[in-house]
Amino acid sequence: MDAEDSGVDSETIEEQVAEWSSNSNECLTFHLEGHDETFKPAFTYPIFGEEESIFGYQGLAIDVRLRNFDLQPKLEVTWDEKFPSSAGVEPTDIKAALEDFLPECAFAGIDLTESDVPTQPPGELTHSYTKDGGKYEVWVSDVNEGLAGRILANAQALVPMFIEGGTIVDAAGDKTQGARWKLHLLYECRGTTASYSLIGFGTSYRIFTLPDRKDPLLEHMALLQSPEKMRQQLLSRGADVFPTLLNDSPHLESFLDTPSRERISQFLILPPYQGSSHGSQLYHAMYTHLTISPSVLELTVEDPNEAFDDLRDLSDLLRLRKTSPEFCALRVNTNIHSDHLKSTAHIPTHLIVPLDVRERIRKETKLQSRQFDRLVEIQTLSFIPPTHRSKARLTKKEHSTNEQDKTYWFWRLYVKQRLYIFNRDVLIQVEGDERAKALDSAFESVVQGYSAMLERVLKAEERLQRDGEEGNVNGGAAVEKRVRKRKVVEEDDEDGEDEEMGMENGPGKTNGKKARVE
């Protein structure tokens, strides 16, 4: 029966719908045990649909209480008025909508103080630090460990609600998958037993990578197919890759000994703790732990968002500038023979910033290529004063008599070449002048972003020096108002084959964070 047949005009229906509708972000509230402060989800569209709207209630409150040790949830749904079912339109079934997102225990009405809480987090302690008188620890566990598996399941409830495009991981209990996944837990420790409060977590998993060492089987496989084809095939085979290699390579004790990458999958600091450098500490702990194994060749990040990119750039730069004299010594070489500069098709990037040194540092630090390239660009830019970072000063190109201008000219060439290769697929779709303009504009955004990052790095270094926080590579970040300065899309995936020229994905995207042209 439509509105006309029923005698009810469509305006009245619209009014009624509005009267009985609630915004799902606003009515959902998280309460962390032991904290007065509550927090709201950033997204609820995966649960309640694109409109983030719930129909059929007035005075609706969806409260999710989280136990502080393991984030075990307890769901409570209350309302003042419910739309009568007999009216032909059913109110949203809130519990049913949440069933795929919260673990079963959330619906069981279990009193969170009822069951015994373990006295210690699962796995091993990998990092600890103090901040403003509080003590914090990072614990890492295989997700197949019972307690870690349970905490992973609880923590997953937060992923779609706080990480845009984030999806729930269910790896625990599976022999192969579980062994590849790790859960990194950041706890605030309040001093007495059972006083651990979970304030953030990260997940990571190991994936096969192309070999970097002599292995007959891997060499054979590499010979059989092109590297790219082989990579695609291995990735598509997912979890089967490791056992297959293991069966075929009896000298390997575990499939985890095969050359691999570690990949950070999810990363979250609970809202009440954000902006106080805990994210930097957790990232530092994860980087250190995940890159220690000799079989791990690289650390990558799955679809990082802008906030994570910033955190990662800052942390990586602070670490490299503190621990790698070779990285600190990198400079733009302006002494390049004009023969090397005749063709724009062959920019001598290997000479501008020596490739052999770059490769050596990259392998040692196990940073993903594109991330490392960007860090080199930021570091080498740091020696060019801001007043010389201008296109207007480059009329004489490599012949400039001012050494800083000449350095910027070469640096510009170096960065533009990477941007061109990176965005080639997009750029070749536009003609001559337009192409040059598009590349120029991407370049200018990158310089802006880098300059902003350099300011942060210098401030953080000053702060660290002041605080004398020797042990904490990234510690002591003050809470500052975040200003989103970067417009250019900077993204990471395992091969860095991503878009860098500002095309956003639409709503409903699966990776949810950054544009990708593939």
Ligand SMILES: CC(=O)SCCNC(=O)CCNC(=O)[C@H](O)C(C)(C)COP(=O)(O)OP(=O)(O)OC[C@H]1O[C@@H](n2cnc3c(N)ncnc32)[C@H](O)[C@@H]1OP(=O)(O)O
């Ligand atoms: C792989 C992935 O999962 S990507 C998804 C990452 N997770 C999320 O976005 C979930 C919601 N957000 C969070 O969990 C946290 O805010 C994080 C992880 C993004 C950052 O953790 P925090 O503890 O808040 O960051 P921390 O205080 O260590 O900040 C370190 C630096 O990161 C950057 N940063 C942190 N948050 C933001 C933000 N919201 N926007 C822009 N930059 C940010 C800043 O450069 C900051 O440096 P500063 O001290 O000079 O300001």
